[in-house]
Amino acid sequence: MRRIRRPRRRSDRRPLLRAVVAVLGAAIALVAALQLWYLGWTWYYVDHDPATTAFMERRLEQMQADRPSARLRHEWIDYDRMSPWLKRAVVAAEDARFTQHNGFDWEALGKAFEANLEADGIVRGGSTISQQLAKNLFLSPERSYLRKGQEAAITAMIELLMSKRRILELYLNVIEWGDGVFGAQAAARHYAGTGAARLDAWSAALLAARIPRPRYYSDRGVTGYLYRRASDIYGWMDQVRIP
DSSP states (O other): OOOOOOOOOOOOOOHHHHHHHHHHHHHHHHHHHHHHHHHHHHTTTTSSEEEEEEEHHHHHHHHHHHOOOOOEEEOOGGGGGHHHHHHHHHHHHHHHHTTTSSSSSSHHHHHHHHHHHHHHHOOOOOOOOHHHHHHHOOOOOOOOHHHHHHHHHHHHHHHHHHHHHHHHHHHHSEEEEETEEEEHHHHHHHHHHHOOOGOOOOHHHHHHTTTTTTTTTTTOOOOOHHHHHHHHHHHGGGGOOOO
């Protein structure tokens, strides 16, 4: 008697496929919602001054972990009241083509990419003022390609919605300039004993030179390196455009 072979039952993969699609859909929806959140706040900051930023909140939390009564030093100053030397010094030091690009300096980014490949890690950013503003307002100081991708998305929003003048005004008012010292006004009072409106060219160059390592120079005098860096910035200031 011949045995009849039953056909093999094919496994039904449809439930697994539906689960994968559902997870991917949820992830896409979450990412989209996050981008809309960033876009909404970026739009708000077009004509509203931020009372705090992600960097400020993070630094305050760190300071209060050691000293609960710690407070940040921060005071807003309008763009028109800032010393033009400070604007020139910061643009010369941080982003010489600030008024010419759309938020990304591809030449600087290319050099940074090559340096990071050689070091097998992120050792150089090549960030523009717009990118630094995006990071300061919303993100963390951690270096990763995922964070850089989010930074790029926010930078595009900033450049789309804001004028260069507003971008520079926000940047000068929110970046860290010393240990718990945020913004140009607090920085000018901390280092120069005057307001940001009264800074001369050399004082502005010294302030701009401190931006990459603000906490290191917070309570130090003018080191040899800082003097040389400020001298370079001083020489570049007349070569840049400001909005």
